[in-house]
Amino acid sequence: MKQRTKTKIMISYIAIGSNQDDPIKQLALAICAMDKIANTSMLAQSSFYYSTPMGPQDQPDYVNAVVKIKTNLLPLKLLDKLQKIEISQGRIRKKERWASRNLDLDILLCDDLIINHPRLTVPHYGMKVRAFVLYPLFEIDENIKLPDGSLASQLLTKCDLSCLTKICPIDHVNNHTKPITLNLSSNVIQKK
Ligand code: A4P
Ligand code: MG
Numbered sequence: 798m799k800q801r802t803k804t805k806i807m808i809s810y811i812a813i814g815s816n817q818d819d820p821i822k823q824l825a826l827a828i829c830a831m832d833k834i835a836n837t838s839m840l841a842q843s844s845f846y847y848s849t850p851m852g853p854q855d856q857p858d859y860v861n862a863v864v865k866i867k868t869n870l871l872p873l874k875l876l877d878k879l880q881k882i883e884i885s886q887g888r889i890r891k892k893e894r895w896a897s898r899n900l901d902l903d904i905l906l907c908d909d910l911i912i913n914h915p916r917l918t919v920p921h922y923g924m925k926v927r928a929f930v931l932y933p934l935f936e937i938d939e940n941i942k943l944p945d946g947s948l949a950s951q952l953l954t955k956c957d958l959s960c961l962t963k964i965c966p967i968d969h970v971n972n973h974t975k976p977i978t979l980n981l982s983s984n985v986i987q988k989k
Contacts (some may be wrong), residue, residue, distance in 0.1 A: 800940065806869055808840070810905040810937070811879065812921065812930045813862045817899040818881045820860035821845060821964070823886060826901055828864060829930065830882045836869035837878075849960040851927065852895025860964070863933035872907045876917050879904065887969030920944060928956035 811831065815823040832839045843863045850856050856949040868875055879902040886900045887922055920943050925932045934941055935949045936981045942948050 806867060807872075807908050807910075809866050809868060809872075809875060809907045811864050811866060812901075812903040812905050812924070812933075813864065814859050814901040814903075814929070815899055816850065816857045816859040816897050818887070820857075820899075823900050824860055824862055827882055827902060828862075830885070831866060831879070831902075832868075834870070834875075835866070836965075837875075838867050839864060840867055841937045843936045844935060846929060846966040847962040847964060848929035848959075850895075851929070853893065854898060857898040859929065861929040861933060863930065863937060865937050870877045872904065872910065872912055872917055872919060873914065875907075876904060903930075905916060906936065906943065910954075911944050912940040924974055926956065927954050928953065928958050928961055931956060932958065932961055 799935065813827055815826050817823075828839070829900065830843060831837070833883075834846060841864065845860050845862045846858045848861050850859060883900050883902055888900050891898075903921050904917065904919055905924050907919050910919055921930070924934075925943070931949050932952045935953055939950060940948070
């Protein structure tokens with residue numbers, strides 16, 4: 798297991814999800830809050846996407862996005878900060894697995910570290926099969942690789958992208974959306 802004990806600048810990708818209490822606003826607030834974490838700066842932000850729920854279907858669609866940050870924090874300290882943001886935005890943890898939530902912040906990657914800690918698994922355990930994580934990640938960094946060498950672009954070819962709808966960034970107010978169109982002619986997804 799690769800673990801880091803000394804602080805150093807690290808690049809991390811965070812997945813954001815919400816399907817309660819005005820999800821678009823929840824994502825926007827969370828991004829502002831992450832930008833204010835000490836010793837941390839925002840490097841990139843994906844578009845926002847509507848996605849059909851994974852898990853129980855009797856819940857609203859999610860809004861998902863991914864951000865890329867640079868931080869001096871150790872991964873567990875970063876997790877503490879993200880959980881504080883979840884709590885400050887009113888996150889209530891329910892007993893049911895994958896229940897609806899107003900904010901979920903998941904650490905996807907921390908440089909090329911592999912972390913198996915009781916509080917933190919990195920890469921995130923579900924990221925290799927979730928379109929609502931992989932596509933926004935790919936949007937930020939087309940060539941992003943996981944520590945095991947797998948490319949997000951290749952993992953995406955095995956995902957069902959029909960569950961995702963891009964929310965046009967400048968049209969949030971009018972709730973305009975557009976379906977994702979991908980060029981699947983090659984084995985690797987091309988960004989349009
Ligand atoms: N934890 C371990 N590793 C991590 C990590 N890499 N990032 C621990 C963040 N936390 C991590 O998390 C439970 C514990 O996981 C934390 O205390 C932390 O120490 P949680 O946020 O309380 O619980 P959760 O999110 O309900 O559980 P889980 O199993 O992580 O759920 P997921 O995988 O986050 O899935 N459908 C759509 N369309 N979009 C979504 O965003 N999200 C979920 C939740 C279900 N369905 C969805 C979506
Ligand atoms: Mg989570």
